[in-house]
Amino acid sequence: MSEKEQLQALRVRIDNLDEQILGLISERARCAEEVARVKMASLQPGEKPVFYRPEREAWVLKHIMELNQGPLGNEEVARLFREIMSSCLALEHPLKVAYLGPEGTFTQAAALKHFGHAVISQPMAAIDEVFREVAAGAVNFGVVPVENSTEGAVNHTLDSFLEHDLVICGEVELRIHHHLLVGENTKTDKISRIYSHAQSLAQCRKWLDAHYPNVERVAVSSNADAAKRVKSEWNSAAIAGDMAAQLYGLTKLAEKIEDRPDNSTRFLIIGNQAVPPTGDDKTSIIVSTNNKPGALHNLLVPFQARGIDLTRIETRPSRSGKWTYVFFIDFVGHQHDPLVKDVLEQISQETVAVKVLGSYPNAVL
Numbered sequence: 574m575s576e577k578e579q580l581q582a583l584r585v586r587i588d589n590l591d592e593q594i595l596g597l598i599s600e601r602a603r604c605a606e607e608v609a610r611v612k613m614a615s616l617q618p619g620e621k622p623v624f625y626r627p628e629r630e631a632w633v634l635k636h637i638m639e640l641n642q643g644p645l646g647n648e649e650v651a652r653l654f655r656e657i658m659s660s661c662l663a664l665e666h667p668l669k670v671a672y673l674g675p676e677g678t679f680t681q682a683a684a685l686k687h688f689g690h691a692v693i694s695q696p697m698a699a700i701d702e703v704f705r706e707v708a709a710g711a712v713n714f715g716v717v718p719v720e721n722s723t724e725g726a727v728n729h730t731l732d733s734f735l736e737h738d739l740v741i742c743g744e745v746e747l748r749i750h751h752h753l754l755v756g757e758n759t760k761t762d763k764i765s766r767i768y769s770h771a772q773s774l775a776q777c778r779k780w781l782d783a784h785y786p787n788v789e790r791v792a793v794s795s796n797a798d799a800a801k802r803v804k805s806e807w808n809s810a811a812i813a814g815d816m817a818a819q820l821y822g823l824t825k826l827a828e829k830i831e832d833r834p835d836n837s838t839r840f841l842i843i844g845n846q847a848v849p850p851t852g853d854d855k856t857s858i859i860v861s862t863n864n865k866p867g868a869l870h871n872l873l874v875p876f877q878a879r880g881i882d883l884t885r886i887e888t889r890p891s892r893s894g895k896w897t898y899v900f901f902i903d904f905v906g907h908q909h910d911p912l913v914k915d916v917l918e919q920i921s922q923e924t925v926a927v928k929v930l931g932s933y934p935n936a937v938l
């Protein structure tokens with residue numbers, strides 16, 4: 574067979590497979606519609622239907638990754654199935670998700686990675702506004718950054734948990750790649766100012782010291798805001814990611830300029846709905862202790878005694894008295910696990926207050 578004939582034969586096979594895939598996706602979507610009908614039919618009077626099931630979605634993605642034998646990688650097939658689920662869920666009930674905006678931020682990228690592109694995503698100007706939108710019921714979920722592997726905690730997010738009664742329903746991790754971006758009119762040999770969010774400037778500090786030691790670094794409210802500004806200024810550049818570059822039509826003067834190649838940010842999904850266990854979960858709590866010697870030690874011993882892994886501990890001022898603190902603790906397990914119930918009971922006897930922010934599936938993607 575000639576090359577042309579071989580390619581033609583392969584394309585016929587691909588067309589045939591696509592038709593089968595379409596048939597199967599449509600059948601799956603009809604099943605999701607049926608799920609919605611069943612959920613609606615079995616509601617008690619006054620009860621609201623729960624369409625989005627994060628624990629079920631985590632299971633579906635893990636199941637697919639376990640079955641996958643290549644040649645596509647696990648992450649790749651999971652991303653495809655994430656989008657299929659997103660579209661199926663949107664047929665049941667379109668989800669509204671608020672995120673720390675404006676459009677083009679890494680938080681938007683995280684929201685789309687977690688929920689897929691079929692959600693209605695709404696940018697908010699500040700982290701606190703995301704919390705308020707979710708608390709008011711104007712959106713189903715919110716997405717906020719909580720920690721970066723280079724720069725540490727996002728304090729605004731931690732502090733917002735002290736002020737709102739919301740539940741953590743999930744987490745997303747995103748590799749963060751920063752680029753130095755310029756507009757069409759930028760005089761690249763005369764850059765006198767570089768805009769970005771303070772966290773991003775910090776994540777690229779060494780690169781900036783080496784390449785632009787004398788250029789003014791200007792912290793603005795988001796990377797997307799930085800990208801927007803350079804469009805109208807001739808002597809400015811921005812540090813931002815791919816989404817912002819695309820959105821504002823900027824070009825990359827330098828790529829992947831973050832100081833650490835593994836630079837990642839963790840985001841939280843906040844909502845009003847508690848998530849049942851999946852067997853691979855994490856729990857986040859806030860604890861306030863008496864300001865006396867050994868308080869932190871006494872708090873941690875019960876975890877150690879039960880072999881519960883702490884994945885993170887963060888301290889913040891309590892805001893209810895000078896030099897008093899609260900601890901944000903993440904650990905492995907679900908609040909319904911007997912061992913976790915037991916540890917929560919014990920620490921609530923030894924501390925001033927314990928608040929469970931939520932138990933949620935470990936990030937699959």
Ligand SMILES: C=C(O[C@@H]1C=C(C(=O)O)C=C[C@H]1O)C(=O)O
Binds near residue numbers: 605626657658665
């Ligand atoms: C189909 C359901 O509803 C939603 C859609 C899902 C899917 O498309 O697989 C999974 C969980 C839910 O978010 C369900 O509850 O099973």
